[in-house]
Amino acid sequence: MSRSSISRAISHSLRGPLKFKKSSFHRIYSPATSSILSTATTNATRFSDRFKRRGSDFTQFRTMSTDTKITAWASKDGEFRRQVSSFRDQISSAPDAQFPPEKGRYHLYVSYACPWATRTLIVRQLKGLEDIISVSVVHWHLGEKGWRFAEVDEKITDAGPDDLIGAKFLREVYFSVNPDYTGRFTVPVLWDKKLKTIVNNESSEIIRMLYTEFDGLIANEFKNLNFYAPEYAKQIDEMNDWIYDTINNGVYKSGFATTQDAYERNVLRLFEALDRVEDILKNSDGPYLLGKTLTEADIRLFPTIIRFDPVYVQHFKCNIKMIRHDYPVIHKWMQHLYWDIPAFKDTCNFEHIKKHYTKSHTQINPLSITPVGPVPDILPKSE
Numbered sequence: 001m002s003r004s005s006i007s008r009a010i011s012h013s014l015r016g017p018l019k020f021k022k023s024s025f026h027r028i029y030s031p032a033t034s035s036i037l038s039t040a041t042t043n044a045t046r047f048s049d050r051f052k053r054r055g056s057d058f059t060q061f062r063t064m065s066t067d068t069k070i071t072a073w074a075s076k077d078g079e080f081r082r083q084v085s086s087f088r089d090q091i092s093s094a095p096d097a098q099f100p101p102e103k104g105r106y107h108l109y110v111s112y113a114c115p116w117a118t119r120t121l122i123v124r125q126l127k128g129l130e131d132i133i134s135v136s137v138v139h140w141h142l143g144e145k146g147w148r149f150a151e152v153d154e155k156i157t158d159a160g161p162d163d164l165i166g167a168k169f170l171r172e173v174y175f176s177v178n179p180d181y182t183g184r185f186t187v188p189v190l191w192d193k194k195l196k197t198i199v200n201n202e203s204s205e206i207i208r209m210l211y212t213e214f215d216g217l218i219a220n221e222f223k224n225l226n227f228y229a230p231e232y233a234k235q236i237d238e239m240n241d242w243i244y245d246t247i248n249n250g251v252y253k254s255g256f257a258t259t260q261d262a263y264e265r266n267v268l269r270l271f272e273a274l275d276r277v278e279d280i281l282k283n284s285d286g287p288y289l290l291g292k293t294l295t296e297a298d299i300r301l302f303p304t305i306i307r308f309d310p311v312y313v314q315h316f317k318c319n320i321k322m323i324r325h326d327y328p329v330i331h332k333w334m335q336h337l338y339w340d341i342p343a344f345k346d347t348c349n350f351e352h353i354k355k356h357y358t359k360s361h362t363q364i365n366p367l368s369i370t371p372v373g374p375v376p377d378i379l380p381k382s383e
């Protein structure tokens with residue numbers, strides 16, 4: 001590759017393409033939702049006042065729910081264990097449901113960097129829900145107080161302020177629902193603008209609600225697109241189980257390990273699992289993991305694989321092999337999803353991904369220098 005094409009690719013990668021149609025970001029300003037918005041803002045102000053009366057600033061109510069550094073991810077034994085999500089309600093089209101599907105009522109707080117949040121964005125787009133569920137994207141940097149919202153004048157591409165409750169930090173969204181919340185302040189968050197509460201903060205459950213529960217509100221072409229169809233459910237569950245443990249979470253367990261043993265154990269399991277995926281795809285009548293049909297198994301694996309070469313190889317030391325050089329079938333599967341199905345490409349922002357990991361995890365990369373390569377982030381289909 002020539003020097004100039006490398007520098008073109010770099011500047012594209014670090015600038016990042018504009019992903020969302022303007023309308024998805026600004027929808028929350030529409031007259032139909034303005035009363036919901038103003039009540040939400042009043043609610044936030046009420047919480048803010050209450051915390052100030054207690055002698056504590058709303059945005060600095062706590063420095064960290066567990067009183068530990070936010071970057072201290074690993075347990076004392078050197079092993080990273082992901083916390084269980086706390087909000088587990090469901091949007092349901094069943095009669096009398098507490099959270100019924102409604103246009104404009106629900107909102108997703110996401111980070112483009114986060115693979116779990118990206119699942120929800122992919123499904124939102126695959127199901128044609130962009131006009132039904134609004135989105136806000138946090139700043140790519142995860143600091144000591146967790147995710148924060150970008151100020152308009154910071155000019156962070158594809159991220160902006162919280163227009164719903166005026167939060168500066170995502171933790172305020174959690175505390176607005178439960179001032180005594182002690183969990184981590186994770187994305188994605190599925191927010192109910194009407195009841196001003198968090199419905200669910202577990203991506204694996206959010207995506208399943210989106211497959212079916214809004215079918216009464218969407219165009220025919222998106223109805224009955226169920227990525228967890230009953231005939232595949234058993235296979236998907238079985239695959240999700242080991243792929244989550246060894247690959248989706250396996251990259252974090254490798255990267256956040258604080259002992260040589262924990263790192264080696266997890267990185268070896270990760271590459272054994274990738275070898276297994278390569279075999280499954282080789283033997284599938286393709287192009288997907290379970291054959292001709294795109295399923296949840298593909299949707300859950302993709303956000304990890306697309307981040308693999310650009311970030312996990314160097315930042316999380318997952319460097320025994322690379323997708324582009326050593327896993328030809330996974331590589332082709334990833335390229336097909338990215339280049340041929342807009343929901344995968346449109347929700348992938350390499351700038352946020354690369355900057356987030358390399359500039360937030362200062363325990364791993366104290367100088368926060370973002371490596372330039374690999375160039376490009378993803379190869380064209382011809383290569």
Ligand SMILES: N[C@@H](CCC(=O)N[C@@H](CS)C(=O)NCC(=O)O)C(=O)O
Nearest residue numbers: 114116184185186187188201202203
């Ligand atoms: N179980 C959650 C995990 C989400 C998660 O861990 N998100 C990370 C970003 S990739 C996060 O927000 N971490 C912030 C923190 O832990 O402080 C899900 O799948 O929704």
